[in-house]
Amino acid sequence: MTRVAAVDCGTNSIRLLVADVTVPESASGAGAPGELKDLDRRMEIVRLGQDVDRTGRLAPEALERTFAACRRYAEIIERLGAVRTRFVATSATRDAENRADFVRGVEEILGVRPEVVTGDEEAALAFTGATKELSGRLPGPYLVVDIGGGSTEFVSGTDRVEAARSVDVGCVRLTERHHFADPPTPRQIEAAKADVAAALDAAEATVPLRDTTTLVGLAGSVTTVAGIAMDLPAYDSTALHHARIPVARIREITDSLLTATHAERAAIPVMHPGRVDVIAAGALVLLAVMERTGAPDVVVSEHDILDGLAFTCAAEPGR
Incomplete structure (x- = not known):
């Protein structure tokens, strides 16, 4: 030890x-x-x-x-x-x-x-942390998606990393790049969606995004959206870890966050103050990933690159 x-x-x-x-x-x-x-x-x-x-x-x-x-x-x-x-x-x-x-x-x-x-190194570390507990519990192959502030990492595999790609779309970068208003305008949202779609095209050139059995989502955007979906009264890592959130619920929450004001987002019980202004962009990335992969749900992991x-x-x- x-x-x-x-x-x-x-x-x-x-x-x-x-x-x-x-x-x-x-x-x-x-x-x-x-x-x-x-x-x-x-x-x-x-x-x-x-x-x-x-x-x-x-x-x-x-x-x-x-x-x-x-x-x-x-x-x-x-x-x-x-x-x-x-x-x-x-x-x-x-x-x-x-x-x-x-x-x-x-x-x-x-x-x-x-x-x-x-x-690629970031993606491999995230995969190691996120999948060690899943073997024998949830079927592979796994697609691990780590939505960060500046980039999003995609890594696929079952008992080892088979493909990985990092693309420069994250919740902070998207929010700043497209100058999100409060709330974002339809034009800003469409521009961000096009940005994410292009990034997913780039990721898919390396990682088989549609060839996965279990989609695993990491980092604060995912855990925050999941906490909203679960109606948690406060952030609870134990409740969130390995929760499964259906795509329909992710879509509903994303639409709500993209039309909410800063004050309305700040009032959400599980919302960390530092995520209020970027969570809508993070949710947009998560939904785009789920729609591209066809995943019926996302498995939330509290274990990631740190692990x-x-x-x-x-x-x-x-x-």
Whole structure:
């Protein structure tokens, strides 16, 4: 058993998992056996990707919000005694001209160099975290869809990754790129839908989106929409994990979010304040994926890239 810390820094949020992980020495790949016991799992909205799509740079205030969260996470990692830490940064950092400033700041705070992973690497880690528990419980092949702030990852396989692709549509990027009003105008919505359709065409050139038995959805847009579908009075990760939400309900909620005002979205019980202005775009991506794949429902997973990071960190002594 190894106590590890995993940090996932995306376009919208930064998340931490400290866990005790047991992985046999021979284990490797998404289908390898292993056990993970959470000690601390948390998320903060830092909007690192603020305006990256427009400027190509990480804003100073966005960097400071992220570094402040890193300082809080460093205290938790030290208090819980993690012996290995792995930190990955995803879409916003891949796109930024000044990502060296981000890398230097994180290394100074946490003592570990952040890995600015490719979209394919991000997809593989998400697949590992999301599917370890599903083998023998839900049929494959699986299509894991991770809807982030700046990008969406698609990865397919059964006991291992068979195809993966990352495309630059996410809830923050779509909202900013199409200048969503409050609420978005029909023209803005149609433009965003066309953007997503083009991204799905690109993903489908690599990943067989229509050749799947179980669609697994990850990240905050998916869990928030699922929480709305389940009428949860508050965010409840236990209730959400492995919930199955039918496409008809996703369509109903997406239509509602796209026509709701900021105040109306903010009043939804499961809504995190940091997702109020981007959730409509996230729901739009989820619905487009379900319609393209023909999936009758989506299986919600609370286990994702963080869990994949924890497993790989424990399995690779050199980290």
